[in-house]
Amino acid sequence: MLYRTQVTQIGEYAADALSDKMMILFNDNAPADVADYCFIHPAAALTGEISVGGQFVLGAVSYPVTAVGDVVNQNLGELGHITIRFDGGSVAEYPGTVHVKGTCPDELALGTELIFKTE
Template identity: 85%
Template structure:
């Protein structure tokens, strides 16, 4: 387990990003104007490096990680802020983006667990 937290707040416009096959995460220190667009979670410790080949776990769904942007690990560790793209991209579109393979959820509920794991 590299990182584990849960959704504790859903910004007013956060679900709109799901329609674009992505979700934006930020820890509970998110600036108010940004928090409206994010799924908010308590800060957690990143205990290793997130890399392609690992797993993103959202609730009961598992997603293989296909690409990781250059600043994902730093941003997640310091701000809890990254974007997840559900497009299976082989190269990171932006430095703070993790690309995963699988269908984007239609909605998220409070308490949904978020995890990053090494591939076993």
Template identity: 60%
Template sequence: MKVIYQTTITHIGDCAADALSDNMLITFREGAPADVAEFCFIHNHGELSGVLRPGAEFMLGEQHYPVTAVGDVAEQNLRELGHITLRFDGQTQAEYPGTVHVDGVTPHDIAPGCILKFVA
């Protein structure tokens, strides 16, 4: 498998962890508007060097999650804004155009320095 996107979380917005209780993780690159950053896991934006689609694998630290669905604009949002909404519910059809669904238990111990990546 090849790494198609990798980044490091640098800051966690004050309300970002609240989304984890709804089985979501929301990311945005550094430089996000303050009202958006408050709800996101902020990272130093990496380059997307492949196609993000079901069958890929999402990795957060040592945890591995199979990608089960990718919304129509999720790849573009990740490439241009470093923004993605991950849902830890294993759905096989994307709920919203910017959502990526993965299968596995929602993480709760995310800290700055944690590496986030997609491999395909």
């Protein structure tokens, strides 16, 4: 397991991004103006590198990682801040974006577990 945490707060506008097939994560040190757009989670240790071929697990659903931006590992490790796109893209749209293959959830509940793992 590379990273494990859970959603503890949902910003006022965070769910709006789900309709665009993405979710924005930030740890609980998110600036207030940014937190409104994020799914907030406690800081956790990143114990390895997130890479293509790994898995993102959201609650009970596992998504294959299809692309990883250049600063994803740094941003997740330091800030708990990345964007996850549920579009199966093979090239990262932005440096802080992880692309995964699968259907984006319509909503997330507090307590939903977020995991990145190697397989």
